[in-house]
Amino acid sequence: MKQEKKDQVELFKLIFTLNWEDPEMDRMALKIRPGDTMMTITSGGCNTLSFLLQDPSIIYTVDINPSQSYVIELKITAMKYLEYQEFIGFIGLSPIDDRLSIYNRFRYKMSEGAVKFWDYNSEIIRKGFLINGRYETFVKLVSRFVRLFEGNRRVNDLFNDRSPEDQKVFSQKEWDTGRTRFIFNAFFNKFILARRGLKADYFTFDDGSNTFAESFFKRFRKVIMDVPVKGNYFLHLYLKGCYKSLQEVPDYLKEGNFQTIKDRLDRIKIVTMDAQNWLPQMPSDSLDCFALSNICELMSMEDTLKLFKEVIRTARPESHICFRNLIIPREVPEELGDKIIKDIELTNKIFNTDRSFVYSKVAAYKLNK
Ligand SMILES: C[S@@+](CC[C@H](N)C(=O)[O-])C[C@H]1O[C@@H](n2cnc3c(N)ncnc32)[C@H](O)[C@@H]1O
Missing domain, CATH: 3.40.50.150 (Vaccinia Virus protein VP39)
Structure with a gap:
């Protein structure tokens, strides 16, 4: 075609x-x-x-x-x-x-x-x-990489029910880490994103970041700390490459x-x-x-x-x-x-x-x- x-x-x-x-x-x-x-x-x-x-x-x-x-x-x-x-x-x-x-x-x-x-x-x-367009294929690849580096246990643990306060503490301890930043640096660089359909050369960011990776890491950090993980099917897709259940x-x-x-x-x-x-x-x-x-x-x-x-x-x-x-x-x-x-x-x-x-x-x- x-x-x-x-x-x-x-x-x-x-x-x-x-x-x-x-x-x-x-x-x-x-x-x-x-x-x-x-x-x-x-x-x-x-x-x-x-x-x-x-x-x-x-x-x-x-x-x-x-x-x-x-x-x-x-x-x-x-x-x-x-x-x-x-x-x-x-x-x-x-x-x-x-x-x-x-x-x-x-x-x-x-x-x-x-x-x-x-x-x-x-x-x-x-x-x-x-879950099989170009972008979804990329997300599934990212999610496999995340699970490889972070470990299945830590990823699954993130989706356990917690109060908002406990979620904040857990996310900070387990996910606000150098290892997670490394994963963002590996995947959200402009060369990789360009191959996935984002063609522009972006150099400036709304949030004052200097790179894609830094900016996306801040957004990820915010969602795992401040937005309920339960029901967040986007987060589940990014980290596990699929929906959690027929309810989410x-x-x-x-x-x-x-x-x-x-x-x-x-x-x-x-x-x-x-x-x-x-x-x-x-x-x-x-x-x-x-x-x-x-x-x-x-x-x-x-x-x-x-x-x-x-x-x-x-x-x-x-x-x-x-x-x-x-x-x-x-x-x-x-x-x-x-x-x-x-x-x-x-x-x-x-x-x-x-x-x-x-x-x-x-x-x-x-x-x-
Ligand atoms: C802007 S993209 C971004 C993806 C989107 N954020 C999502 O969650 O799916 C969404 C869609 O907009 C379409 N699109 C881009 N520019 C457009 C335009 N000027 N008119 C109509 N559709 C457009 C793309 O083909 C793509 O399917």
Whole structure:
């Protein structure tokens, strides 16, 4: 399959089969109301699917990379045509025989592009595709390395139930160590990250760090000390390469939510486009929630300004925005500051409770229109 590049985004490569952004933070920022019209960035599709629980009328899930659209299309189609146990087996959350024959039962229900893509990537389907994009493969490698150096016992111990105070003491003693810093230095250097899809040469960090490794170590330290480990499926993925249990998974993978989400799948509209080109096609005053991921980091400042001008045009009054930075500091351009207002208190709360922890910023804004 042909592969192209547009700036820092590799097209047609399957980068994410999961969302690595904590949807609870988006929920806090977006204050989704029943009947809302949402725009999300697709990535692995988990968050888009889980937002259906808030009962929006439409979710436009936008991604510049067609393979990300094919990921969510596969998840949606599998949810539509399978029952829960078979669904979690098919995607790879639990063991099941012969995933390819399950795929063959519903593949013809997907778009021509998705069928071509998944037929070509049938080996990923056979293995269970859920934790098998490029980024997830990298994370599994990191987790193996962590367990090798830290030892399984220490890693498992981190996930034992503790009070917040005990968690702090334990994490400081067992994890705030030279050995853990070494692991971060080994994996989060720019050469390795560049091979995993982050193409920019980043030299400055929001938090004053001088290197990726230093900055990521600070974020890791913060999450293990200050955010409850219980229920933090991101931390479990990074350290163990899998989910801990069927209870500690994104909402759309929980049995109790399955039917509600299944009934609402038709509300998701998959858009394969650059968000900068898609928003200008949307009518004015047509969207209530904007979950922008960290796409602004992948744009120039001029394009960031254009994007937020389009957000203002397409937003309904009382709209909300959530956006992140992973590394490059990006902010709503100053000249739009009277129209897009940052909720500082909520942003601080979000930043301090974010389970996905690798982001240097997760911020909440409200439209003033
Ligand atoms: C910005 S990346 C970051 C990964 C994300 N933080 C997560 O947790 O999955 C998320 C997605 O944004 C997509 N993307 C990047 N720039 C975009 C743009 N201008 N318009 C639409 N999608 C974009 C990428 O293809 C990728 O699938």
